[in-house]
Amino acid sequence: MRKVLVTFVLALTTAAWSQGSSPSQQPAQQPAAQQPAGQQSAAGNQQANTPTSQKVIKDPAEYNAYMAALNTTDPAAKGAAMEAFVAQYPNSIVKVDALQQAMGAYQQAQNQPKVEEQARKILQIEPNDVRALAILTYLTRVKAQSQNNPATLAEACGYAQKGSAALPSWQKPEGVEEADYEKQKPQMQSIFEETSGLCALNNKDYAGALTHYENALKNDPNNMEDTYQIGFSMLSANPQDIKGFWYIAKAINLANAQKNANAATAINNWGKGMYKRYHGTEDGWDQIVAAAATQNAIPADFAIAPKPTDCDIAADAAAKNDVSTLSVADWEFILAQRDCAPKGKEAADKVWDAIQAKQKDAKGNEVKIKMPQVKVISATTDSVDAALTEDNQGKNQADVHLVLEKPVTKPPAPGSMIDIVGVFTNYTPKPFMFTMEKGELPGAKPTAKTPAKKGVAKKKTTKKS
Numbered sequence: 001m002r003k004v005l006v007t008f009v010l011a012l013t014t015a016a017w018s019q020g021s022s023p024s025q026q027p028a029q030q031p032a033a034q035q036p037a038g039q040q041s042a043a044g045n046q047q048a049n050t051p052t053s054q055k056v057i058k059d060p061a062e063y064n065a066y067m068a069a070l071n072t073t074d075p076a077a078k079g080a081a082m083e084a085f086v087a088q089y090p091n092s093i094v095k096v097d098a099l100q101q102a103m104g105a106y107q108q109a110q111n112q113p114k115v116e117e118q119a120r121k122i123l124q125i126e127p128n129d130v131r132a133l134a135i136l137t138y139l140t141r142v143k144a145q146s147q148n149n150p151a152t153l154a155e156a157c158g159y160a161q162k163g164s165a166a167l168p169s170w171q172k173p174e175g176v177e178e179a180d181y182e183k184q185k186p187q188m189q190s191i192f193e194e195t196s197g198l199c200a201l202n203n204k205d206y207a208g209a210l211t212h213y214e215n216a217l218k219n220d221p222n223n224m225e226d227t228y229q230i231g232f233s234m235l236s237a238n239p240q241d242i243k244g245f246w247y248i249a250k251a252i253n254l255a256n257a258q259k260n261a262n263a264a265t266a267i268n269n270w271g272k273g274m275y276k277r278y279h280g281t282e283d284g285w286d287q288i289v290a291a292a293a294t295q296n297a298i299p300a301d302f303a304i305a306p307k308p309t310d311c312d313i314a315a316d317a318a319a320k321n322d323v324s325t326l327s328v329a330d331w332e333f334i335l336a337q338r339d340c341a342p343k344g345k346e347a348a349d350k351v352w353d354a355i356q357a358k359q360k361d362a363k364g365n366e367v368k369i370k371m372p373q374v375k376v377i378s379a380t381t382d383s384v385d386a387a388l389t390e391d392n393q394g395k396n397q398a399d400v401h402l403v404l405e406k407p408v409t410k411p412p413a414p415g416s417m418i419d420i421v422g423v424f425t426n427y428t429p430k431p432f433m434f435t436m437e438k439g440e441l442p443g444a445k446p447t448a449k450t451p452a453k454k455g456v457a458k459k460k461t462t463k464k465s
Contacts (some may be wrong), residue, residue, distance in 0.1 A: 054174075055093045062089050079105035079114060086121075096125055102134070112139065114304055130170045133163035134188040141195045153202060161194035167192065186219035190226075197229060206237040221296075224254035228267055235274050242304050249292035280307025289440065311340035318347035324354040327390040328371075331355065334398060336428045348429075355424050368438060372419045374400065379411035384439070386420060399432055402439040412441065419443075 057063040070082035082102035103118035116139050119132040125350035126132075137159040144153035155270060167189055172181040197212030210233040217226040227250035234244025248271035255264035268289070274287045284304070291299075298450055308316070314337040317323075317330065326334075331351050361367050375387040377398040384396035392399045402420050412418050422436035 008115075022178050030223065055097070057092070057094060062092060065089070066092070066094060070099070072105075075105045075108035076111065078102075079109060079111070079118075085117075095440060096122060096129075099125075100131075103135070115139070128162065128166040130163060130166050130188060131184075133159050133166065135161055135189050137195050138191050141198065145198075150202075153199065159200040160192045160199070163188065166195065177439060181239075188218045190223075194226065194229075197226075197233075201229070201233065201399070206233045206234075209233045210237075222254060224251050224258060224263065224369040226261070227251040227254060231271070240278065242278070243298055243302065245271065245278075245288060245304060246298045246302055248274075249289040252289050252293070253293040275304070278306055279304055311337050311344045315347045316341040318350050322333040323351045324358065326351070327389075329391065332389065332432050332434075333426055336429045336432045352427070359423055366423060368421045368423055368440070370419060370421045370434075370442075371400070373417050374420055376412045376414050376416045376418060378414055379412055381407040381409070384412065384418075384420065384441070386418075388434070400434040400436055402436045404439045404441070405437075406440075408444045410444070412444070 001141055008176055057066060060390050065085050069078065069085045072078035072081050079102045082098045082105065086092070086098050086102070089095070092098065094225070099118050099122045103115055103122065106114035106118060115135060119135045119139075122129050122132040123136070138154055140156035140159060143149070144156055167185065170185070172178065176184075193212045193216035194270075197209045197216065200209035200212060210230060213226050213233065214227045217223055217230065220226065221260050225422050227247050231244040231251060234241035234247065248267060252264050252271065255261075255267060272285050273290075275288075278280050279285075288304075289377030310333070315336040317326070318334055323331075323334070333349045335348045337344040339345070359369060371388060374388050375393040377385045377387055377396060378462065379385070382404055384402040384404070386402065386427055387393040387395075387397060388399050401419075401424055405422075420436070420439060421442060422439035424434055425437045427436040
């Protein structure tokens with residue numbers, strides 16, 4: 001979503017190196033061997049009093065080579081000079097310092113491949129170097145996203161995990177101002193948290209992603225991408241957290257404030273689609289987006305009504321209509337919600353009572369109901385499974401089982417349209433099926449009764465005398 005300039009991340013370490021030599025990177029003292037003879041003793045005393053955190057190069061040639069590279073003003077040339085120094089003095093006490101100087105110089109020169117190369121070299125020596133971890137976390141994450149490469153993303157996740165673990169114990173480097181140090185820490189934390197959040201999303205761990213992005217947002221409350229990812233995590237979780245709609249609305253406004261029209265459109269389209277799925281319509285979405293523009297936090301009364309469930313619709317239909325006049329399809333829909341909730345059962349009972357009433361005459365005697373033009377799905381001489389509604393006829397799906405009062409000689413053919421007559425005696429909600437008994441098929445010939453066989457009369461035999 002957000003295309004962060006590499007210089008944003010690279011600036012995390014540039015500040016310490018941008019001024020050329022600094023107390024923490026410049027060797028503490030030129031070797032005594034290079035001092036005039038009369039000053040060697042004083043130099044020796046100065047070295048003896050040097051803080052243990054400072055590093056002393058004892059070889060004059062090595063010292064001069066380092067200082068020459070350190071004082072190079074052109075960033076690209078300085079990076080190359082520091083690399084040459086490391087190649088010439090691979091065991092130097094300031095090897096890591098030189099690599100960091102090279103990394104910082106290449107940052108200023110905006111040479112991303114070289115920055116990454118130096119960071120990897122630093123981690124080979126100091127695996128928990130926070131600044132190198134931050135740079136590699138960001139660069140490999142961007143590379144993974146642009147290439148859609150899971151292996152590269154897994155690498156970024158590893159750097160982020162190490163960086164998060166190392167950051168709390170990271171001490172202010174000498175030569176870095178306290179203000180810069182305090183600024184760098186949350187910036188690097190955001191890089192680690194955002195990458196860990198992306199890794200969690202990749203694994204569909206929405207709760208974990210939410211935690212990481214919330215931690216990142218604390219460092220930059222107006223970060224559009226972090227705001228969006230919080231909303232995405234909330235709305236992708238099961239169950240959904242509807243506060244995610246507010247974060248999506250806020251992200252749209254942040255994108256507009258940054259004049260990032262493409263991002264604003266993409267976020268809005270996704271958010272509106274999720275809102276319609278939850279709410280049932282798009283009504284109210286634009287108002288939520290407009291309100292979020294002036295809100296810095298979710299309102300305490302933030303709420304969105306979910307779309308009506310089938311149970312809600314059935315209960316509402318039964319409450320607002322004369323159910324005896326509803327279509328068979330409506331009957332089936334309401335009856336199918338019988339077990340959804342007490343209101344569903346109440347609606348279903350109301351419909352069933354209306355159906356039973358239709359099967360009584362004025363004197364309360366049972367009468368049969370005729371259902372015209374049903375589609376035969378299957379049939380035997382004793383029963384017919386048929387589709388009553390147009391929808392079920394299109395699906396070739398039976399929704400009534402008719403038990404014939406009298407067997408028929410020839411069952412109706414599957415796919416034929418016939419009239420049936422019978423009494424509704426039962427139903428099952430899911431899958432829905434009416435049961436009709438005492439069934440008849442107008443026009444069908446009942447099976448003829450088999451006549452009883454007559455016995456053969458025995459001839460009387462006369463006994464001859």
